[in-house]
Amino acid sequence: MKKRIFSGVQPSGNLHIGNYLGAIKNWVEMQDQFESIFCVVDLHAITVPQDPQKLREKTLEIAKIYLAAGIDPQKSTIFIQSHVVQHSELAWILNTITKMPELDKMTQFKDKSQKDGREGAQVGLYDYPVLMAADILLYDTEVVPVGEDQKQHVELARNLAQRFNQRFGQTFTVPDVFIKQEGMRIMGLDNPAKKMSKSAISEYNYISLIDDAKTVEKKIKKAVTDSGSELEYSDEKPALKNLINIYACFSNQSPEEIVKKYQGKGYGDFKRDLAETINGFLADFQEKFNSYSDEQVLAILRAGAEKVEKIAKEKMKEVREKVGFVM
Ligand code: ATP
Numbered sequence: 001m002k003k004r005i006f007s008g009v010q011p012s013g014n015l016h017i018g019n020y021l022g023a024i025k026n027w028v029e030m031q032d033q034f035e036s037i038f039c040v041v042d043l044h045a046i047t048v049p050q051d052p053q054k055l056r057e058k059t060l061e062i063a064k065i066y067l068a069a070g071i072d073p074q075k076s077t078i079f080i081q082s083h084v085v086q087h088s089e090l091a092w093i094l095n096t097i098t099k100m101p102e103l104d105k106m107t108q109f110k111d112k113s114q115k116d117g118r119e120g121a122q123v124g125l126y127d128y129p130v131l132m133a134a135d136i137l138l139y140d141t142e143v144v145p146v147g148e149d150q151k152q153h154v155e156l157a158r159n160l161a162q163r164f165n166q167r168f169g170q171t172f173t174v175p176d177v178f179i180k181q182e183g184m185r186i187m188g189l190d191n192p193a194k195k196m197s198k199s200a201i202s203e204y205n206y207i208s209l210i211d212d213a214k215t216v217e218k219k220i221k222k223a224v225t226d227s228g229s230e231l232e233y234s235d236e237k238p239a240l241k242n243l244i245n246i247y248a249c250f251s252n253q254s255p256e257e258i259v260k261k262y263q264g265k266g267y268g269d270f271k272r273d274l275a276e277t278i279n280g281f282l283a284d285f286q287e288k289f290n291s292y293s294d295e296q297v298l299a300i301l302r303a304g305a306e307k308v309e310k311i312a313k314e315k316m317k318e319v320r321e322k323v324g325f326v327m
């Protein structure tokens with residue numbers, strides 16, 4: 001039997017090449033070997049304020065991105081998180097076995113609550129990792145493919161599964177995290193010390209999957225580089241290292257091959273070719289992205305929800321019995 005994988009992306013902001021290289025690209029490669037479930041996590045998105053109309057649009061957009069990237073609905077199931085109510089229900093139950101210090105230490109919460117301070121942060125943002133654990137455990141997920149930044153959250157899902165099993169008897173599969181080395185942490189183009197993020201303030205931080213060719217050229221041109229003029233792949237030159245990593249992921253060449261190719265040439269040549277490589281990928285991607293209608297994706301998402309709801313219902317029946325609810 002194939003192992004089951006589950007992963008998701010939030011419909012907040014513009015998906016960028018970091019999301020693609022760190023997560024979605026790997027899902028596409030994994031969908032033949034695994035029974036795959038991919039979710040558009042709208043319940044997670046509202047942990048920071050969203051405009052309702054925009055949220056609706058973004059939710060369908062993420063699903064189109066999955067499809068355009070190569071997720072095949074014949075092989076994988078895609079659905080919208082809020083369409084399967086059991087996610088919220090399990091999150092509530094898991095809340096009752098989660099300890100405050102487990103959430104206090106979450107890097108993502110610390111980062112995201114920085115803006116308004118802990119006092120101004122919503123409880124939902126704090127509780128985000130528990131909902132994510134519910135997503136994962138509801139389906140007896142065995143492997144969770146994500147970018148580096150999500151490792152801590154999957155660790156919590158593992159702990160909660162073990163704790164619940166210990167207290168109530170074997171119920172949940174303990175999931176493993178899967179992080180692919182290449183692309184696991186694409187850094188911001190304007191600041192190589194922080195990961196590329198769709199909630200970044202400057203649009204020069206990221207390359208969106210729906211940026212046009214001119215914008216990509218401009219953003220790559222403006223991307224910070226380290227001092228010096230020779231292309232170098234090292235931790236001392238984090239900005240260049242990041243650009244070389246991006247180039248490597250899109251061109252299937254190793255960083256060493258790339259450095260060799262540009263020896264004796266300036267950053268200019270490298271940046272021009274990098275923009276061209278990214279644009280080659282985006283042209284094909286965007287053509288597919290634009291070929292889906294809202295109705296088409298909605299039909300796929302509804303069929304997906306129907307399929308996974310069966311699994312979710314069964315698991316919740318077991319959970320309800322175990323915790324002592326009257327059936
Ligand atoms: P935000 O910027 O709002 O925090 P995000 O860019 O982190 O959002 P998510 O929806 O939280 O996007 O993440 C979707 C997937 O993309 C996750 O698996 C995450 O690990 C991965 N990911 C996000 N940013 C990067 C990055 N810079 N490099 C590699 N993978 C990333």
Ligand code: LTN
Pocket residue numbers: 006007008009010041044131132135136144145146150153
């Ligand atoms: N928090 C994740 C998105 C996410 C997820 C999940 C990923 C929500 N639920 C379950 C894997 C499995 C993020 O990437 N920001």
